[in-house]
Amino acid sequence: ASLATTFLNHTYENPFMNASGVHCKDTKELNELDNSKSSTFITKSSTSLKREGNPEPRYFSVPLGSINSMGLPNEGFNYYLKYVIDRQQRMPKGNPAFFSVAGMSVDENLKMLKAVQDSDFNGVTELNLSCPNVPGKPQVAYDFDLLGEILQKVFEFFTKPLGVKLPPYFDFAHFDTAASILNRFPLVYVNCINSIGNGLYIDIEKESVVIKPKNGFGGLGGEYIKPTALANVRAFYTRLNPSIKIIGTGGIRTGGDAFEHLLCGATMLQVGTELYKEGVSVFDRIERELKEIMEKKGYTSIEQFRGKLRTL
Numbered sequence: 001a002s003l004a005t006t007f008l009n010h011t012y013e014n015p016f017m018n019a020s021g022v023h024c025k026d027t028k029e030l031n032e033l034d035n036s037k038s039s040t041f042i043t044k045s046s047t048s049l050k051r052e053g054n055p056e057p058r059y060f061s062v063p064l065g066s067i068n069s070m071g072l073p074n075e076g077f078n079y080y081l082k083y084v085i086d087r088q089q090r091m092p093k094g095n096p097a098f099f100s101v102a103g104m105s106v107d108e109n110l111k112m113l114k115a116v117q118d119s120d121f122n123g124v125t126e127l128n129l130s131c132p133n134v135p136g137k138p139q140v141a142y143d144f145d146l147l148g149e150i151l152q153k154v155f156e157f158f159t160k161p162l163g164v165k166l167p168p169y170f171d172f173a174h175f176d177t178a179a180s181i182l183n184r185f186p187l188v189y190v191n192c193i194n195s196i197g198n199g200l201y202i203d204i205e206k207e208s209v210v211i212k213p214k215n216g217f218g219g220l221g222g223e224y225i226k227p228t229a230l231a232n233v234r235a236f237y238t239r240l241n242p243s244i245k246i247i248g249t250g251g252i253r254t255g256g257d258a259f260e261h262l263l264c265g266a267t268m269l270q271v272g273t274e275l276y277k278e279g280v281s282v283f284d285r286i287e288r289e290l291k292e293i294m295e296k297k298g299y300t301s302i303e304q305f306r307g308k309l310r311t312l
């Protein structure tokens, strides 16, 4: 069985990569990803300037997943742009990398995207519209007027491949409205989903929360969020123009979880919480497990079942 995945006219050896924010903050982590069985990588969402982020503890692994309120700690836009351009020069034949931006304002996003547009970067850019952990900053993707406004302004000048990272939606009216806005723009993908915002995890022994920021409220990842992630992948797969692909993120811990995301219509698959727990060897394991499932079912390629989720 082949896991070969063609995305934006490039064929990756498999659909797997990291989720932005996990194992992608600095050169060491990015190099390790690039040398792993991950087919490519995405950088930590950047702001114009370096940010320390929220006070620690701000990420906590729990039995069924993770909770985080990192607060967008990152080395700053120029650090990541330098990394991906240096890599292009080092490895001209390397798989195209993904670059994530998460400005604190429309203007900051436009400024970073203009810099990407004017740079030699030849990979894919992800506009993160769903960071749930910057106090006082409501998520752009939950403000439909703002969502349309920012994409309108971006596509006045941005001509390189652009995807957006979306938060989970929980209502068919929201799927419909979000999709009708997104379909107006030449996006190359939507990435569903970011963490489920503002959950609360309690340590019963200590009778306490487990992360410091926001009195313990944080974005949920891992097994907790797979059903919501699958629903969002499927909802947008069935609503968006076929030219807008879906990246599936959320609750991918095994080859079976990956299979389910592909069945819902995902093209690339991102791993966050499980990558944080296991390290980059998670990609070897999940790839092997997905191949085993495909072989047991008699599939030789992903195209044979992508998007073919049955209903009753």
Ligand SMILES: C=Cc1c(C(=O)O)[nH]c(=O)[nH]c1=O
Pocket: 021, 045, 068, 069, 070, 071, 072, 073, 102, 128, 130, 131, 132, 133, 134, 194, 195, 219
């Ligand atoms: C970019 C900020 C994000 C963060 C963060 O830096 O707090 N955590 C998430 O789960 N998702 C995000 O999009």
